[in-house]
Amino acid sequence: MLKRPVMAPLYALVTRPISSRSAQRPSDTSTRQVPGRVYNGTSANPRASMSRSLKFILPVAFLALASLISFALIQSRPAAMVQPPQPPALLVSTLLAQRQPVTFSVESQGLVTPRTETTLMSEVAGRIVEVSPAFVAGGFFRAGDVLLRIDPRNYETQVKAARAQVAKARTQVATENALANYAYGDWQRLREFSEDTKAASDLTLRKPQLAAALAELESGAAALEKAHRDLERTFIRAPYDGMVRTKRADIGQYVSPATPVADTFAVDYAEIRLPLRQQDLRYLELPDADAPDDALDVLLSAVIGDTEHHWSARLVRSEGVFDVKSRVLYGVAQIQDPYRLEGNHDLEPLRIGTFVTAKITGRDAGELFVLPRHALYRNDTIWVIDDESRIRARTVEVVRADNDYIYVKSGLDDGDVVCVSPIDQPLPGTLVRVGKAG
Secondary structure, three states, rough: OOOOOOOOHHHHHHOOOOOHHHHHHHOOOOOEOOOOOOOOOOOHHHHHHHHHHHHHHHHHHHHHHHHHHHHHHHHHHHOOOOOOOOOOOOEEEEEEEOOOOOEEEEEEEEEEEEEOOOEEOOOOOEEEEEEOOOOOOOOOOOOOOEEEEEEOOHHHHHHHHHHHHHHHHHHHHHHHHHHHHHHHHHHHHHHHHHHOOOOOOOOOOOOOHHHHHHHHHHHHHHHHHHHHHHOOOOOOEOOOOOEEEEOOOOOOOOEEEOEEEEEEEOOEEEEEEEEEEEHHHHHHHOOOOOHHHOOOOEEEEEEEEEEEEEEEEEEEEEEEEEEEEEEEEEEEEEOOOOOOOOOOOOOOOOOOOOOOEEEEEEEEEEEEEEHHHHEEEEEOEEEOOOOEEEEEEEEEEEEOOOOEEEEEOOOOOOOOEOOOOOOOOOOOOOOEEEEEOO
């Protein structure tokens, strides 16, 4: 006979904790035999097992469905139009090429120097008793002005003594002349009494005595002339219109002959020695010293204070030889009335010693293209811009290049658009865009 299994009370199963029920569940998956029913250890609750399966299956199904939809959308999108990238256009500045008349000029520099410089010296000895108000460093004077006066009293005495000697000599000449006439008369009377009378000698006629008296008169006259000159030399006069550079003597000082009393220079015009390089001479027609009408115009400039001043001068000659050390030829420019003593007093004077920049007008070069220096590439190439905004190389003939400009004779046409912006490693056909046109 089969025994019925002992069933636990229903309320005990309900109230027992899940953990305790789990602890009593057999660890193996063996099937328990119950009349009319079969229980498995892992499938005791079908609904809970279904819930756990759905938690895993639904996300996977959702992701698979989303992937399918995305793939379908991607496959059904229209094909994109592929365009090749456009190369970037360089921003450049341009200049319209136009021929214009050009006169070459050459720049140089130099110091303003006086055309004549003099060291005034005393020609006589004595004490300085008078000084002109203009006899100061920087004082201006006119030709013939008395700058210093030396005590003249000794020289006035010498003039009086020389006059006395001249008067004495004149008396002696008159006496000898009278005696010579008497001697000649005596000889004439003697000849009347005796036909054998010989010709009168010079000594008989007192000719030597008369000649000695005349010589003494001439010597006295020369001494008087020298005394007058010495007296005049007590006045130290200005030899030209000028200015005192250095004052070396003053009132009360004793000076002897050849004592320097002042350094002066002329101010009627000044000179500037301008160094010229050998390659600069091709742009100039240097005048000869004896052809003043061929002088070249020169514009002088200098900054004095905060203002740049300009003066007009003329290149009148060259010194004719190249300096063996610097290999330059010096041209000489002249400026009239540098201190503005005769002309417009409102203009800034050009003082001696001023360092100036000179722009010398040179040869007429005709009509050329004038372009900025940085527009030139590799000595003979200019980049022009065509109708498609692309640069093209032009080989040009450059007749001259200075620090700022180049002067082109051929290789360009009027109206060409020249690229004046420096381009790093330019290539023909490079696309550009104009940022600034000149």
